[in-house]
Amino acid sequence: MAHVNDNIKAYKGFRSITLLCLVVLYAPLVIVTIYSFNASQSITNWEGISLRWYAEVFTGPESEKFKVAAFNSFTIAIIAATASTAIATLAATAMVRGGNFKLRTVSFGLISLPLMVPEIVTAVATLIFFNAIGFTRGYMTILVAHIAFCIPFAYLPISARMQGIEDSFEQAAMDLYATRRQAFTKILMPLMAPGIISGFLLAFIVSLDDFIITNFVKGAGVETLPTAIFGSVKQGIKPNIMAISTMLLSISIVMVTISYFVSKSDNTK
């Protein structure tokens, strides 16, 4: 059944456009990764393979700053992802299983709107809000802001997953003498697990990666990895930044891979 139009290669220019997109997207990442293993001081001259910049990250003059920043980044990402996933799970339950309650459409809009609002606007607004209520800026303000903006990211995969689960499973559970709570914990939660894990990982990455909001709401002296990297880059790009970037990239790839395999293990079928 090989219809001519079925084969995407039949379109003229397909190959060159694809190559162009791939180069623009991935060439910088590839170059950063390769040069992170460069033995040279310079970021442009290649002088052979070495791990000196990775060692520099952990032992060099900036290592203390990066260690604290990494600790902040990872603890904030874990706590923010956990909290936002829990909230998003409850929100998805209400939206998908709550029937057609009043303001359902409005609620959906309110949950997903933060994805559409320019991040700089959210950042300024959050900063003004914290100032207005007299919340001293620091670790806690970053954490609260991260929990808030991670919710829509966690919500999307969770609600998508939930929509794919027919409500007859919960009905069958209640028909078999399970209370509403038991039907939720014993049937719905295990079936939703892949969506919840995906939501968590997405929230984690988004939190780990965030710069703009963090930069606005962080207090003086409190840094996360992105703000620390930015601060360091302002004084000139050194190869150790490439090493950190490559490590962050690896973490992201691992997360995305886990997320892919989790969502592939579809236990509703």
Added chain:
Amino acid sequence: MPGNKTDAIDVRNAVKRYGDFTALKRISLTIKDNEFFTLLGPSGCGKTTLLRMIAGFEDVTEGEILLYGDEIESLPPHLRPVNTVFQNYALFPHMTILDNVAFGLEMRGKTKAAARKRAGEMLELVQLSQFAARKPSQLSGGQQQRVALARALAPQPKVLLLDEPLSALDLKLRKAMQLELKHLQRETGITFIFVTHDQEEALTMSDRIAVMSAGEMQQLGSPTEIYERPRNMFVADFIGETNLLEVSVDEVRNGRAVCHLGGGHALTCNSVDGIGEGAKVHMSVRPERLFMSDVPVETESLKGRVAENIFVGTDISTLVDLAEGPQFIVRTSNSDRGNKRIFEPGSEIFVNMELGAGRLLMD
């Protein structure tokens, strides 16, 4: 009014409305203990809604539902001692077959060990013991169906509700499951309420059938009553194949009604309460209660011409254009070919009714 402790289900004036739409228009019916009861009707007739109201998944807009004398219409599903076999089976995909069957027992407070032991027995009953450790997705449709049955029967419900459970199976498997269901019902002594749109399935399995249409009950009776003595046009048309004639009733006497067709040809049949002299109604005649002859057998024989013979295996269906009336279907059993003759298309013949074959219908 207190309920009768010996009736399995007593539905009293049950109404179900969704906004402006009325899905059930004041249904009342009593389902007896240990009965195989079928709710039959086309999709959208309200049969599934009624079943879900008994299960507790739909609330009752008006009216009452009693289970062995106790009002249940306001109880949540988990407090109703009834279990459901769902149309799509709804087996829990993340649990093994054994855990699926044990689920209801555990929820009722049995220990894990006791629940599993009983679940094992139930799997034996449906001959699936060797699949206990598998996941539902590793079973065929027919096997999943039997697991769903075992799961619903395991907690020994007072009433088992079955929502079109056979509709996803192929014909051969469906026929086998019909018999198996019937046997299971006899063996367990549990009242079964079965929902289907398949009239043949309903006739095969049921002790009694409620025929429903547009949210109303059209007729309630045994399969024979429903088939032989349909009350109205809908039932006659929905159950099996039938021939319909427009007739006027001339005379009702001694249980017989003398009628005539539009052109004046007279026909006699059993009278029906509520259809009196002067009524213009329809008469239904089942195709297998007709036979053909080349000369009129009696004065009421209908003249016609054979249009087509259709071979359907066990029978031959003959389409006959009546001289006075619509096209008729006459069914001749293949084994009767010797004494009931088959005529070539184009033959001028007479169609004769067996005694009492005609049935007058309310509209």
